[in-house]
């Protein structure tokens with residue numbers, strides 16, 4: 017099988033982007049930099065690596081982006097800049113898992129695996145997400161108690177029990193669901209509107225030292241823990 021066909025079928029990137037990646041010596045076959053897109057490989061026995069990660073047909077990719085403010089979580093938008101603009105050509109086949117508001121920063125996962133995407137966002141799995149929130153007004157123990165009981169939003173919607181840990185100027189919030197503008201609305205309902213919001217953790221994965229606009233591919237072990 018041709019190398020570029022293999023990489024395209026593995027959803028690594030478009031043929032054009034793959035050609036460029038081979039030129040940049042980012043693709044290795046059995047430990048040796050690939051020579052050309054039409055190089056022949058055995059899809060069952062050859063070891064094909066891209067940026068140090070082994071690629072297999074049907075392989076799953078999970079990417080973590082530190083989303084900066086000002087980008088909408090969508091694969092296309094006629095008016096706004098989207099999170100896809102922050103990813104290079106070879107990752108344009110991935111889709112975002114869940115969403116962050118335009119002005120929210122922090123961890124946004126992308127994958128090519130629909131099942132994994134569903135697992136992380138389906139309400140029944142109640143995947144934990146932790147946010148760092150700066151607020152207008154100091155959250156306190158009364159707010160933490162209200163969060164534990166389950167906040168009722170201004171439109172009457174009831175939220176699942178959540179955790180709030182105050183710090184000077186704001187709080188950490190941990191939720192297990194993903195309603196529209198959830199954290200902002202929960203804190204607004206306590207009269208402590210959010211002035212800055214960042215997701216720091218999802219499903220046990222931490223944003224770590226990734227800076228706004230930076231991304232990294234998750235290791236297989238991290239994906240297994242996520243599952």
Ligand code: URA
Nearest residue numbers: 117120197198199200
């Ligand atoms: N809660 C919000 O209010 N906004 C986000 O982007 C994520 C959670």
